[in-house]
Amino acid sequence: MSMRTQRISEGILYTDFYQLTMAQLYFHSKIHIKRAQFEYFFRHYPDYGSHKAGFCVNAGLYPFIKWMKSARFDEEAIGLLRAHKGLCGKRLFGDAFLKWLGREDFLSSVSVRAVAEGRIVHAGTPIAVVEGPLAEVQILESSLLNHLNYQTLIATKAARVKEACYRQPVLEFGLRRAQSRGANAGARAALIGGADFTSNTGVSYALGYPPKGTHAHSMVQAFIALGQSEIDAFRAYAELYPDNCILLVDTIDTLESGIPNAIKVFRELRKRGHEPAGIRLDSGDLAYLAVVAAKMLDEAGFPDAKIVLSNKLNEIVIWQIISQIKKEASKYGVDTDSLITRLLYGVGTALITSEGSSALDGVYKITALKDGGKWQPAFKISESAEKTINPCRKRLWRIYDRRKKAVADLLALYEEEVSGEEDILLRHPTRSAMKRVLKAGEIGYIEPMLEDIVRDGRSVYDFPSIDEIRRVRNRDLNALDDGVKRIIEPHRYHVSLSQRLWEVKQGLLNSFGKRDMD
């Protein structure tokens, strides 16, 4: 991609065209600088078909804010808009509007509150809240959704994989099946959500993680085509990487050729004073082969050699492999726990594309507009109660019980005081009949979830490192009930409205002529 193409296609014009035509409409109607608040939330957890998520891992905030801080209507972008002709051949964007877009202080009064990356987040809760001049925050929509939807989707998938494999090391292998440069965002999100390493070299270095990998079948094939054999390829590899030697054993025949040859080379390696790192299995019945490989390696005196599994893995396949290992290992005299803790997992397509659920349905909706010095709720009724938005400027609270487990997320009005000192009435977001009281005595503590990220255009937040984000993710996962973490048919986590917010919403529904939310 040329520098010009990259500038144009990744800068401020990285947006849907209608954001610009709407922005001009607001400008024309003189409501462009009215302060508006938009909320980012997703409606459904990823549903992969045979399995689905009960939580998401928040990601993408840092890349979005980075984009926002540098995206400006420079002369090039303005020039492109100025040259844009509508259907009748007339210019679509007027000079006054373009001048307003191109001014120095564009976005300088925009504020962002958001949930930190790595945190567990739930359907129907505000995860990012953008406040600023209506026309400006409208333009931010597409890029915000683009960054947050995808990275949250992938961090979530990675967390599921990591949980399914008993938190053994997970390697992200998806570069070749990603949406072009999306591979880099996907690798970052995977590292946040649960992957320990990625094979994607550039992004690894950029993020300060060492890239990882083994070797491909083509290496063995190249040696064979040159009249040599699998063991020659293995020997050459072991000689060059004596302390990092993981051999891919399925190019010819895993049990008859690959593992026996690997063991021979491992013995030679040990004689030279090096311990082999392990083997990789990339085809066949991975559970069965892992058991037999473990037995062969054990008997040959390499009980510490790791076994990397790859080939169309996802959390369900991994779960099934581990279940099968639990059944079969003892039949071969292999210790189940030792085997499970020597496994590593290379996950490609299923992780980088979130196979089965290829997009998070996150949306960015206007919830309030300031008029005459007062915030007015913005509202949209929908045929389905679920799609009817929760209006007003809000705060998001997470309520923990005395076991320190998260029991509910509570949406409340911005100005509402919420504390664990008193009983809390939790209202169902859409069903009036459903409410429950959380007794003060049952509440461990209450945590505000939205943090100030940008205030009036200035960063007021120290973005944490990937390592810190991972710690946050693990802490939040540990505070989540196992039922919510189930990889199939998870228990539904509670998201509730405060009584006051519920009353405002009900009032708006009434004013639109809907008797009830149901």
Added chain:
Amino acid sequence: MSMRTQRISEGILYTDFYQLTMAQLYFHSKIHIKRAQFEYFFRHYPDYGSHKAGFCVNAGLYPFIKWMKSARFDEEAIGLLRAHKGLCGKRLFGDAFLKWLGREDFLSSVSVRAVAEGRIVHAGTPIAVVEGPLAEVQILESSLLNHLNYQTLIATKAARVKEACYRQPVLEFGLRRAQSRGANAGARAALIGGADFTSNTGVSYALGYPPKGTHAHSMVQAFIALGQSEIDAFRAYAELYPDNCILLVDTIDTLESGIPNAIKVFRELRKRGHEPAGIRLDSGDLAYLAVVAAKMLDEAGFPDAKIVLSNKLNEIVIWQIISQIKKEASKYGVDTDSLITRLLYGVGTALITSEGSSALDGVYKITALKDGGKWQPAFKISESAEKTINPCRKRLWRIYDRRKKAVADLLALYEEEVSGEEDILLRHPTRSAMKRVLKAGEIGYIEPMLEDIVRDGRSVYDFPSIDEIRRVRNRDLNALDDGVKRIIEPHRYHVSLSQRLWEVKQGLLNSFGKRDMD
């Protein structure tokens, strides 16, 4: 993303780490400059679950070649590799190898033959062939797969959508659900495959297409929050965009509020001498609403106003909508054909993520290696006959019948002469018993499919414009039998081996101890 991050993560290190460790192994084994040939092909057409593809539309070549031409091991990349420590804390890459990587003439003897973008391509055929020093062509693998797999996947989906909607205008709306920057590659591929426009503004301008869009619900909501109403929003929009006025009519109630208000505004517009462009329907029963909307617009005197449909569309949904319209339109006195030709389709998630089949399974396999001045076939047996590669340097031919319909793709040895002058024996790639003879009299013409793109590091190909690529796509689609284009259970297009190639493959199978390909 900072400039440094972008350089590192999108340059030559945009590759899987094992390519680099393998490259060093080849260097160490002194086989790095042996000429090797790798082929890119996919094994399966996209299968979306309830429907699947019988062809693909080739895309991604130009972006890959652009990447390749600028990707080099500069000092920064070399520095990162030099600093890389293995498990025991020792450097993983030696100075001699790094010097070889960093030399001026890196990739200067690599050649690429490939099928042109926009062409229909089939499973199991070589679509790109890379030849050059073993270590260099190995390193190219990840980026090549990353570019070609995704863009081909999306161009294919776009072609299916375009065919399903009777080639009416298709708008690509997927930026918010794409894999981060993958949105730009996806928009390009969609334009190649079947989309007429994209809402993605930057990439539209970069490619020289006008971006398109309408407006969002938030515009109407903003007016309502400020004490005004839907019609006020419509009026403001129509006043600003009198010649480009498409109104989104479902913010409140499509039939009760949206369409009647749009018609009022359209009448006002016409009084001022402008014709409305149309309306957009984004929720509800789109088929039913399209019929009723058409009737209302017709009766109001706006038979030329377009109707844009959006909301979770894919080729099956579009096909169902059109089927329903064919059943229902006449009941409302609406002319079916007129309605179908006034529809436009905005397609988001399903297109940009190829929902249901989120990755093309394209691979890059070594098929030949030059040794002692002679090309040796590289081969890999697999448990499944389908995964056993077709060895040797090859050419790909497309055979057309006398109706100018493509009847088969033929893989033959590079040095083989293939012409339509004689009968051609077609062998099934994996099943020995399956063969058939194509009589010379039945053959219309034969076309070589692989073109020289890069020869010894130099471009020898004029990359066509997107418009030209689209013409190629349409020409190839017209030459494809309708059965192969069916959106559900398409007829299988024939891909065959020449007798000579089949004999070489059979000989290699025998030498590996497999009696037959089956």
